[in-house]
Amino acid sequence: MRTIKLSALAGAVLLASACSQTTPTQNTDTQASQQQVQPPVAKKIPHVTEIHGYKLVDNYHWLRDDTRSSTEVLSHLEQENRYADAKLAPIDTLRTTLFEEIKNKIAKDDRSVPLKRGDYYYFSEVKGDQEYRTYYRSQHADGSDATEIFNANERAEGQSYYGLGALSVSPDGKLMAFAEDTLSRRIYTISVKNLETGEIYTDKLEGAAQSIEWGNDNRSIYYIKKDPVTLLGFQVFRHVLGEDQSKDELVYEEKDNTYYTYLTKSKDGSEVHIVHHATESKGLSILDANNPKAKPQRPLPRTKGHEYGMLKQGDFYFIYTNDNAVNFKLMKAHKNDVADKSKWKTIIAHNPDAKLEEVELFNDHLVYQSRVEGIGTLNVLNLKTQKQQTLTFNDPAYMASMTGNYELDSQFVRVSYQSMTTPNTIYDIDLNTLEKTQRKQTKVLGDFNADDYASERLFIEARDGVKVPVTLVYKKSMFKKDGTNPLLQYGYGSYGSTRDPYFRVSTLSLLDRGFVYAIAHIRGSQALGRPWYEDGKKLNKKNTFNDFIDVTKALVKSGYGDSERLYARGGSAGGLLMGAVINQAPELYHGVHSAVPFVDVINTMLDDSLPLTTNEYDEWGNPNEKVYFDYMRSYSPYDQVSAQNYPNMLVTTGLHDSQVQYFEPAKWVAKLREYKTDNNTLLLKTDMEAGHGGASGRFKRINDIALSYGFIIGLAEGKL
Numbered sequence: 001m002r003t004i005k006l007s008a009l010a011g012a013v014l015l016a017s018a019c020s021q022t023t024p025t026q027n028t029d030t031q032a033s034q035q036q037v038q039p040p041v042a043k044k045i046p047h048v049t050e051i052h053g054y055k056l057v058d059n060y061h062w063l064r065d066d067t068r069s070s071t072e073v074l075s076h077l078e079q080e081n082r083y084a085d086a087k088l089a090p091i092d093t094l095r096t097t098l099f100e101e102i103k104n105k106i107a108k109d110d111r112s113v114p115l116k117r118g119d120y121y122y123f124s125e126v127k128g129d130q131e132y133r134t135y136y137r138s139q140h141a142d143g144s145d146a147t148e149i150f151n152a153n154e155r156a157e158g159q160s161y162y163g164l165g166a167l168s169v170s171p172d173g174k175l176m177a178f179a180e181d182t183l184s185r186r187i188y189t190i191s192v193k194n195l196e197t198g199e200i201y202t203d204k205l206e207g208a209a210q211s212i213e214w215g216n217d218n219r220s221i222y223y224i225k226k227d228p229v230t231l232l233g234f235q236v237f238r239h240v241l242g243e244d245q246s247k248d249e250l251v252y253e254e255k256d257n258t259y260y261t262y263l264t265k266s267k268d269g270s271e272v273h274i275v276h277h278a279t280e281s282k283g284l285s286i287l288d289a290n291n292p293k294a295k296p297q298r299p300l301p302r303t304k305g306h307e308y309g310m311l312k313q314g315d316f317y318f319i320y321t322n323d324n325a326v327n328f329k330l331m332k333a334h335k336n337d338v339a340d341k342s343k344w345k346t347i348i349a350h351n352p353d354a355k356l357e358e359v360e361l362f363n364d365h366l367v368y369q370s371r372v373e374g375i376g377t378l379n380v381l382n383l384k385t386q387k388q389q390t391l392t393f394n395d396p397a398y399m400a401s402m403t404g405n406y407e408l409d410s411q412f413v414r415v416s417y418q419s420m421t422t423p424n425t426i427y428d429i430d431l432n433t434l435e436k437t438q439r440k441q442t443k444v445l446g447d448f449n450a451d452d453y454a455s456e457r458l459f460i461e462a463r464d465g466v467k468v469p470v471t472l473v474y475k476k477s478m479f480k481k482d483g484t485n486p487l488l489q490y491g492y493g494s495y496g497s498t499r500d501p502y503f504r505v506s507t508l509s510l511l512d513r514g515f516v517y518a519i520a521h522i523r524g525s526q527a528l529g530r531p532w533y534e535d536g537k538k539l540n541k542k543n544t545f546n547d548f549i550d551v552t553k554a555l556v557k558s559g560y561g562d563s564e565r566l567y568a569r570g571g572s573a574g575g576l577l578m579g580a581v582i583n584q585a586p587e588l589y590h591g592v593h594s595a596v597p598f599v600d601v602i603n604t605m606l607d608d609s610l611p612l613t614t615n616e617y618d619e620w621g622n623p624n625e626k627v628y629f630d631y632m633r634s635y636s637p638y639d640q641v642s643a644q645n646y647p648n649m650l651v652t653t654g655l656h657d658s659q660v661q662y663f664e665p666a667k668w669v670a671k672l673r674e675y676k677t678d679n680n681t682l683l684l685k686t687d688m689e690a691g692h693g694g695a696s697g698r699f700k701r702i703n704d705i706a707l708s709y710g711f712i713i714g715l716a717e718g719k720l
Contacts (some may be wrong), residue, residue, distance in 0.1 A: 037086045039682065040079040042670035049606065052626045056639075058603060059674075060667040068290055068655055068662075077655070077666065077686045084650075084683040088707075091714035097704040098509055098713075103699060105505045107443040113426045114143055115404035115414070119173055123326065131698055132156050135167060149176060149195055153205065160689045161656075163188075165210025169195070170218045171269060175241075177221055179210040184689070185658045186210075188224055192241065205245055209233035211263040213272045216289045222251065222272055224261055231658050233261045236274055238292075252285060252296050257614040264314040265289065267408050268359065273310070279495070279618030280562040282307035299338045305459045310338075313408070318347060318366070321357055323348035325456075326530045330359060348381075360402045360413060365431040367402060367413045372470040374457075374527040376400055376500065378415065381432055389434055395419035397457040397471045399500035418503040420455040420473035420517075444505055452476060453511060455501065460554040466535075468547045469527055471501040472518040472560065475511045480559075486716040487516040487561030489552055493524035493544040494573035495619060496533040499502040513713060516560050522547035522577075538621045538629050545580040552588055564590060567712045571595030572660060575651075578669065581638025582646055591648040591709045591715040596657055600664045601636035602629065610661065638664070641671045645678040650711045652704070654687045662686060681720060683711075 011298070041172060047180075049063035108128050112122035121141050125131040132152035136144050149169075156162035165179030165188045173651055176195055179188035188211060190205035211226040211233070219241045224233040236252040239245065252274050254261050262279045272287040274296055281304055285296035299317075300308065307328075308321040317338055319331045330348035337343040348356060357376060358369040366381045378391040378400055393400065398419040403426075405414055411431055418424040423442040436532045454476050455687040459467040479485055488510060492499050499519055507517055521527035524536025524544040537543040548568075556563050566589050570578045575597020598604070605623050608614050621628030633639050649672070654666040676682065685707065714720040 022036065030096075037083065039083050039673060040076060041673065042076060044674075048604070051606070051623070052629050054629075054633075056602065061603075063419065064661070064663040064669065065424060074688075077662075077684075077688070080666070080669070080684040081686060081688075084239070084685045087681055087683055087720075088711070088714075090719045091710045094714055094719065095703075095706045095710040098710055099691065099702050101509055102506045102702050102705060105445050105448070105508065106698075107445060110443075111143075113404075113414075113439040114138065114141055115406065116141070117169070117406040118171070120169075122169075124709045126698065129699065130660055132164070132699060133164065140418045150178060150193070155180065163697070166212045168212040168214060170214045171216050172218045175214075175218065177210060177212045178608075179208060181210075182652060184656045186231065187228075187658075190221070190223055192221070197569070201241065203239070203241060203243075203245075204246075205237075205239055209262065213263045213265045214289075215272070215292050215294075216269065217292045220292045222263055222287070224263065229256070229615075231259060232615070236261065236263070236296075240292075251287070251294075256394045257608070258617060260615055267406065268312055268314075275309075276302060279616065280305055280307070282309065284308075284310060286686070303626070311359060313361055313363070318359065318361055319344065320356070322530070328356040328530070330356060330366075344433045353529070355526055357526075358402060360405050360407070362405075362410055362413070362431065363408050364411075367431070369401070371498070371526065371529065374498075374521055375385075378402070380413070380429075380434065382432075391415070391429065391434060391509070393417060393419075395422060395455065395501075397455060397501040398422070399502050412437075415679075418501075420471060420501045420503060420507075421450045421453045423450075423503050423505075442503075444508075448508070449529050454479070460551050462543075462547050462550040464543075464546075466523070466543075466547075468523070468551055469521040470518055470551055470555070471521070472516055473501075473507070473511065474516045475514070478511075478514040480514065483556065483559045484562055485514055485516045485560070486565035486567070487518060487555060488567045488569060488712060489520055489548070490519045490553070490569050490574075491520045491522050491544075491548045491577050492570060492572075492574040493522040493536055493548070493577055495521075496524075496526045496530070498525040498527045506702070509709055510713070515713075515716075516555075518551070518555060518560070520548050520551040522551070537619055538628070541620070541631070542580075542635055544577060545584060545635065548577060548581055549585045549588065552585075565716045567591045567593075567715070568596075569593045569708065569712070571597070574600050575599060575665070576601065576637060580635050580640075582649070583635075583637060583640045583642070584645060586646045589647040591650070591712055593650045593652070593711060594665070596654065596660045597637070597651065597665050597668065598660045599637040601632050602639060604661075604664065605632065638668050638671060641668070643677055644674050646672060646676045646680060646713075648681040648715055650681075650683050652685045652686065652707070655689070 042060055044059035045062045047058045049056040049613040072501040089340055095169050111125040112123045114123040118136040122137045124135045126133045130153050135150040136146040152164050157183045161184045163181035168177045174196055176193045177190055179190045181188050188208045188210050190208050192201040192203050205223055207225050209226055211224050213222045221239045225231045234254040237248040238251050239248045258278045262275050264273045270289055272289050274285040276283050283302045285298045287296050309321055311318040315335050317333055322328050329350040331344040332347050333344045354370040354372045356370050360367045361684055369376045369378050381391045400417045403414055403416045412428040415427045417418055423444055425441040426439040427436045455473045458470045460470055462468050510517055522544050523532055526533045555561050568589050575594040578592050578594035579599040604610055604621055623629040623632055651665045651669050653662045655662050
């Protein structure tokens with residue numbers, strides 16, 4: 001998938017203001033110095049692709065180097081970095097202030113709420129200036145006899161990047177498999193640790209995805225190997241402890257490269273599920289976890305357009321399906337009747353006005369989330385009495401999800417809750433009484449008071465009459481609904497991924513400087529159900545861009561934002577959104593941050609050797625078909641760059657990005673430099689060590705946020 005809470009100390013805000021001010025003479029000298037800095041100019045070497053009678057000319061194709069070793073390409077990226085650093089020099093102090101400001105709001109010592117899995121309670125902890133977490137387990141819920149099982153700080157030592165994938169403990173609790181990525185390409189090496197002796201075995205499973213599941217013999221490990229070129233996980237292997245990886249048995253191979261493959265295990269531990277997931281189809285194959293020689297069995301034939309998942313309870317399955325139900329429904333069938341849909345029993349009927357999204361199964365209850373008018377609502381169904389209750393919360397817009405519910409035999413459901421003014425809060429909720437017990441709320445250091453901030457939920461009419469939900473937040477004492485506040489609008493709008501109203505401590509640094517922060521829940525997400533997604537993909541993709549622009553215009557008209565200080569931010573497919581929006585309406589925005597942007601739509605979707613391409617034909621369309629080619633060409637940001645004024649822009653990427661290759665933003669910036677007719681700032685910043693997710697480590701990541709917010713605040717305050 002081409003896929004960031006909240007009051008600062010008054011002293012920190014004053015410090016930010018004081019440290020970033022210059023005298024008029026100093027400011028003039030700085031601006032003059034910046035004007036003398038010249039941006040890199042990429043050479044042009046035409047690369048022609050002929051398709052559908054049309055010649056695609058890509059003058060910057062040479063910037064693509066799959067080995068990431070070309071001296072010429074690396075030199076160009078380094079030149080861009082030096083240019084960006086020079087142009088950003090006026091906000092160096094501001095970026096440092098933002099880093100410290102955000103860091104100082106985060107509690108250095110943090111422990112997760114223990115969760116029960118099998119015979120143990122598991123939790124993690126981070127202390128002081130540690131970048132990564134240490135993992136523990138205990139036989140008691142209070143963690144009183146906790147023992148350390150994994151220290152990511154020790155494993156990350158000496159690595160420029162460290163990504164921990166899955167930690168998977170064997171059924172008998174004696175062994176743990178773990179997946180690590182030290183390049184940021186999302187290609188993992190799986191190792192095994194003996195939790196009783198501390199020994200790390202010699203077993204090394206290279207070239208893997210992060211999914212790991214154990215067989216119940218405590219010797220078999222199921223994992224997925226990735227194609228080294230496309231990075232698709234397509235082969236499921238069974239590894240036996242002590243054996244060389246070359247002897248691993250191929251259990252399943254995905255022949256259709258439009259599918260992703262990953263592994264899960266049934267809550268009762270009896271089955272390993274091989275999940276097959278394409279954009280418009282989803283299903284699974286089942287392995288008997290008790291049989292070390294098991295072969296995968298498919299409970300239902302895999303058919304185009306059918307998406308389903310299964311939850312096991314004894315001899316029955318609960319089936320989450322879109323069969324004759326665009327917003328999904330939940331059915332139930334005996335294990336012998338799964339293939340016969342006529343014998344399915346309806347548990348949760350299809351609702352055309354609310355999408356069924358998440359289902360958690362317990363012995364006596366079922367908890368499900370349905371999205372009503374964009375808000376994910378949690379409901380509890382008593383499976384014995386059929387009594388149904390709905391969980392309620394106070395915020396006008398919020399994000400609630402189930403987390404850490406690994407036990408079937410439980411009278412509580414654990415829920416993670418947050419809003420744009422409420423820090424993430426963990427509740428254990430009684431399934432019978434709905435009584436909430438707060439287990440933890442993320443600490444925000446300093447004088448944070450949620451009552452100082454306000455969040456609103458709006459519905460804004462787009463140009464075609466459709467009403468788009470928008471969530472926004474601001475600091476009450478600094479907000480005036482008179483069009484004087486700077487406004488930052490965020491959007492994504494792809495893959496059916498809904499960006500819920502979340503709390504981020506970093507957003508406080510914007511709000512405390514008078515910004516309004518808005519999330520536009522545009523088409524292409526599933527904020528208003530599955531049809532909302534269908535209306536923002538393939539040949540409807542432009543609705544996504546139009547929604548974002550129309551939301552911006554409406555917020556200005558309603559007095560939420562200053563028309564001269566409007567900013568936009570999006571990453572990955574949200575970076576595509578940024579690119580399309582600035583081609584269509586560049587005059588709206590004073591500044592834009594486009595992170596790891598998917599902007600070269602046609603060239604990428606024509607190249608099936610690139611990661612993700614074939615999986616995403618159902619999202620964007622296949623440009624080998626002329627109807628999709630013509631439509632893509634009409635909005636693809638790289639192809640639609642023209643001779644016009646563009647806003648100030650920051651474009652960020654990672655050299656090792658596995659989702660959106662670095663050369664897409666590099667080529668885009670080169671072409672923008674060639675065509676744009678303004679003197680506004682255009683910066684390309686490449687992290688030469690990171691991938692799609694940016695830097696690793698909890699404090700290192702703050703540097704990325706400080707760069708983004710520093711660029712936007714710097715523009716708003718006239719420093720850039």
